[in-house]
Amino acid sequence: xxxxxxxxxFLGVMRRDALSLWRRRADALNPIWFAAIVVTLxxxxxxxxxxxxxxxxxxxxxxxxxxxxxxxxxxxxxxxxEEGSLDLMLTSAQPLAVLAAAKILLHWLATGLPxxxxxxxxxxxxxxxxxxxxxxxxxxxxxTPIISVIGACAAALTAGLRRAGMLLSLIVLPLVVPVLIFGxxxxxxxxxxxxxxxxMLFLAAGLVASVALGPLVCAAALRxxxx
Amino acid sequence: xxxxxxxxxxxxxxxxxAMVRQGEPIFGPLDLELRAGEVLxxxxxxxxxxxxxxxxxxxxxxxxxxxxxxxxxxSEDLTGPVGFLSHALGLRADxxxxxQLDFFACLYGLRPGISAMxxxxxxxxxxxxxxxxxxxxxxxxxxxxxxxLLHTANTLWLLDEPYANLDRDGQILVDRxxxxxxxxxxxxxxxxxxxxxxxxxxxxxxRMELADA
Numbered sequence: 001x002x003x004x005x006x007x008x009x010f011l012g013v014m015r016r017d018a019l020s021l022w023r024r025r026a027d028a029l030n031p032i033w034f035a036a037i038v039v040t041l042x043x044x045x046x047x048x049x050x051x052x053x054x055x056x057x058x059x060x061x062x063x064x065x066x067x068x069x070x071x072x073x074x075x076x077x078x079x080x081x082e083e084g085s086l087d088l089m090l091t092s093a094q095p096l097a098v099l100a101a102a103k104i105l106l107h108w109l110a111t112g113l114p115x116x117x118x119x120x121x122x123x124x125x126x127x128x129x130x131x132x133x134x135x136x137x138x139x140x141x142x143x144t145p146i147i148s149v150i151g152a153c154a155a156a157l158t159a160g161l162r163r164a165g166m167l168l169s170l171i172v173l174p175l176v177v178p179v180l181i182f183g184x185x186x187x188x189x190x191x192x193x194x195x196x197x198x199x200m201l202f203l204a205a206g207l208v209a210s211v212a213l214g215p216l217v218c219a220a221a222l223r224x225x226x227x
Numbered sequence: 228x229x230x231x232x233x234x235x236x237x238x239x240x241x242x243x244x245a246m247v248r249q250g251e252p253i254f255g256p257l258d259l260e261l262r263a264g265e266v267l268x269x270x271x272x273x274x275x276x277x278x279x280x281x282x283x284x285x286x287x288x289x290x291x292x293x294x295x296x297x298x299x300x301x302s303e304d305l306t307g308p309v310g311f312l313s314h315a316l317g318l319r320a321d322x323x324x325x326x327q328l329d330f331f332a333c334l335y336g337l338r339p340g341i342s343a344m345x346x347x348x349x350x351x352x353x354x355x356x357x358x359x360x361x362x363x364x365x366x367x368x369x370x371x372x373x374x375x376l377l378h379t380a381n382t383l384w385l386l387d388e389p390y391a392n393l394d395r396d397g398q399i400l401v402d403r404x405x406x407x408x409x410x411x412x413x414x415x416x417x418x419x420x421x422x423x424x425x426x427x428x429x430x431x432x433x434r435m436e437l438a439d440a
Contacts, residue, residue, distance in 0.1 A: 008333045011333065085330075
């Protein structure tokens, strides 16, 4: 692969960010610890009554995953802006949307995927019916990349602001409400024995649309913020 | 230096370029031309708009007025790659100089004939190749960013205060890099607040004054 090609720029951004995540892996794991701890809070607050927990487990896990994904968004473009490497990306004449896509993919790999990996444990802890677990995992697999994309666009908009964490949540949460509705809706349908096809198709359509358009929006927001 | 370079189309040209921000003039209107094989030194005091001018020329900021041409072609959004050095050097604190150079190369492409190790050696960072940039001094970071310029393939360099933070040897190093760059047919636009004289064979000067309100 020739250095300086679009593919090498995409991989270069991914490798650099993965390396700096690895060097700060204790920080990178924080969203996962957060999710694990919040899961244990529900039985403590609601009492250990298994039927009640099992009833709400799907929705609870969806909300926890959503909130945990937000935690790592704030830092997504902050380093690039502060250290000046965003200037490098812009002066390199590489398509910024491709570089943004690399950052979004890495955000999902570093946050969405580990959250997906601990979901079976969380679901068991909350007593979710085992036959609903595949539905929950599929809905999360379709939904978490959408959260990463929408979150990255908001992070790009707020990267230049000091202490944007709260603002970021206020921008992202309303936008991902549909993802939550269809995601938790699919689990609910699975529990009651109804068909999960419709909410899954909505999630899949949302995933396709956000993967196609998200990096472009993200790049436009980054250019705007760097002015 | 063959004279044919002089007759060629300028690598970078600006005509009637001016910047106004919230009603306050930042610089200009000004004209400039930068041809292959020369260094253009922009001199001016603090706040005279040098950094803003450089960001506009790099395509990071839109100008209020005027136009910019690269290789004689006017472009709305400047697409060609440029070597860009600003006060924020673009280095990731957790990564080593060697890893930074690889990142730069992935973005800009490699200059043939020089390895990352060779580039780091020639800026005096031998022995620091694997140390996180966080643990390097300000001058060593600057040297790392200079090594990245040397390692990548850009012909046009836009350097904001390349001599800042460097010791005497470092300043001689910048002169040496600029001299080699223009000898290869490259061009560089550098800014300075006037304390350090670049010692390069072909320097043209341009003075920026504070814009009148």
